[in-house]
Amino acid sequence: MCRDTYPDRPIGLAGLRFAGERQVFHVYATWAGWAFDHAGWNREAHLLAITACRTSTSVTRSPRARDYVNRHPRPTARLMRQRALVDFATGWMATNRTG
Numbered sequence: 743m744c745r746d747t748y749p750d751r752p753i754g755l756a757g758l759r760f761a762g763e764r765q766v767f768h769v770y771a772t773w774a775g776w777a778f779d780h781a782g783w784n785r786e787a788h789l790l791a792i793t794a795c796r797t798s799t800s801v802t803r804s805p806r807a808r809d810y811v812n813r814h815p816r817p818t819a820r821l822m823r824q825r826a827l828v829d830f831a832t833g834w835m836a837t838n839r840t841g
Contacts, residue, residue, distance in 0.1 A: 748774075756786075757804040758793055766804050768793065 753773050757766035770779035770789065777786040784792075786803075794801050 758790070758801045759804050760797070761800040761802050 751774060753771050756770060756772045758768040759766045770777045772786060775786055776783055777789045790801060790803065
C-alpha cells in the first residue's frame with residue numbers, strides 16, 4: 743500500500759545487532775520511521791525498545807543490513823537451481839537412452 747501511495751519514498755533495510763557485536767540477528771524493512779518484520783508494522787523506535795527489553799541487553803541498528811541479506815542466497819534461488827538440474831537431467835536421459 744505505501745509503495746502505491748508514495749512511490750517516491752524508498753523502502754530500506756536495517757538490521758539489529760547486540761551492542762559491540764558485528765553479527766546482525768534481525769533484519770527488517772524500514773519506511774518513514776516505521777519498521778516491518780514478522781510482527782507487522784511498528785514504529786522503529788518501538789521495535790528497538792522491545793527487542794532490547796526482551797533480550798535484556800542493548801541493541802544497535804545496523805544500516806548495513808543489505809550486506810547481511812546479500813550474503814545469503816534467497817530460498818527461491820536454490821529451488822530454481824534444483825529445478826534446472828532436474829530439467830537438465832530429465833532431458834539428458836531422454837536424449838541419451840540406449841536400447
